[in-house]
Amino acid sequence: MPSALITGVSSGLGRAVVARLSREGWEVTGTVRTLEGAGAKGHPPGVRLRVLDLSRPESIAELAAAVLAESGPPDVLINNAGTLHFGPLEDAPPAEIQRVFQVNAFGQIALALAFVPGMRERGSGLIVNVGSLGGRMVFPFFSVYNASKHALEGFSEGLWHELKPFGVRVKIVRPGYIDTPIYEKASVDRAGVAGASQIYRDALTKIVEFERRVTRRTRPEEAAEELWIVVNDTSDRLAYPIAAYARSLLFARRLIGETRFLRIAHGRWFGRS
Numbered sequence: 001m002p003s004a005l006i007t008g009v010s011s012g013l014g015r016a017v018v019a020r021l022s023r024e025g026w027e028v029t030g031t032v033r034t035l036e037g038a039g040a041k042g043h044p045p046g047v048r049l050r051v052l053d054l055s056r057p058e059s060i061a062e063l064a065a066a067v068l069a070e071s072g073p074p075d076v077l078i079n080n081a082g083t084l085h086f087g088p089l090e091d092a093p094p095a096e097i098q099r100v101f102q103v104n105a106f107g108q109i110a111l112a113l114a115f116v117p118g119m120r121e122r123g124s125g126l127i128v129n130v131g132s133l134g135g136r137m138v139f140p141f142f143s144v145y146n147a148s149k150h151a152l153e154g155f156s157e158g159l160w161h162e163l164k165p166f167g168v169r170v171k172i173v174r175p176g177y178i179d180t181p182i183y184e185k186a187s188v189d190r191a192g193v194a195g196a197s198q199i200y201r202d203a204l205t206k207i208v209e210f211e212r213r214v215t216r217r218t219r220p221e222e223a224a225e226e227l228w229i230v231v232n233d234t235s236d237r238l239a240y241p242i243a244a245y246a247r248s249l250l251f252a253r254r255l256i257g258e259t260r261f262l263r264i265a266h267g268r269w270f271g272r273s
């Protein structure tokens with residue numbers, strides 16, 4: 001059975017993907033930031049949990065070394081772990097910007113690169129990066145998060161080219177809205193609105209309201225089903241929009257053009273200017 005290493009399986013999409021692959025009999029290793037309480041998350045029996053904190057480069061190196069020593073590079077690496085930041089760019093502390101890029105981009109890149117030589121020498125492997133709709137378009141106050149996802153897009157496309165001659169495939173998924181705790185973990189309301197510069201308050205309040213009204217969020221299990229299809233797509237396709245609104249928003253932007261799309265989105269939150 002194929003083996004898969006999936007990062008960030010304590011909740012949300014990662015947790016559902018672990019269940020989906022395990023159901024097929026795959027050999028699944030998932031990462032969590034701490035093993036404390038991880039057993040209570042109800043992962044299927046047979047799933048191996050390992051510790052990974054992407055904000056600490058030494059943790060990435062330790063995980064990669066342990067996996068390589070035990071079983072070599074996995075057949076499939078799913079770079080799923082991610083963290084959200086919300087708020088005006090000028091309010092974002094530099095250390096927070098660094099943290100988000102470390103977890104969502106540098107950490108993902110470092111982990112993938114740890115397995116690339118082995119996959120290349122073996123002549124097979126699949127790296128699936130979990131990007132975001134926000135890796136293709138940016139909404140106000142998601143600038144830091146979305147910029148980190150843009151970085152992941154660039155990295156994925158570059159690696160796609162570099163590894164294609166060696167039989168190693170690279171893919172990126174671009175989720176729209178999935179019903180996971182990622183927003184609560186980012187403390188959107190507290191960090192975003194209450195702590196924000198007065199000058200951005202109105203627009204911030206509008207976008208928080210807008211996000212709250214997005215009730216059609218894909219269930220993690222359904223998103224995992226879409227990801228399962230991606231994992232099994234043996235074509236050289238790079239990118240896949242998945243989950244609610246991803247396809248429609250990307251299509252709308254292409255259809256009406258970038259500037260018009262930006263103006264319409266801007267007017268919604270900032271009024272006409």
Ligand SMILES: NC(=O)c1ccc[n+]([C@@H]2O[C@H](COP(=O)([O-])OP(=O)(O)OC[C@H]3O[C@@H](n4cnc5c(N)ncnc54)[C@H](OP(=O)(O)O)[C@@H]3O)[C@@H](O)[C@H]2O)c1
Pocket residue numbers: 007008009010011012013014032033034052053054055080081082083103130131132133134174175176177178179180181182185
């Ligand atoms: N939900 C959406 O609407 C949406 C939309 C677009 C893209 N995405 C992307 O989908 C992926 C999965 O997110 P999700 O929505 O399922 O959210 P989630 O439930 O919060 O899952 C994120 C996972 O990443 C882990 N993680 C966070 N910081 C980490 C770190 N420093 N080191 C290692 N692991 C860390 C979390 O662990 P802890 O539990 O310890 O925090 C959790 O297991 C992310 O890459 C996210 O950006 C989600």
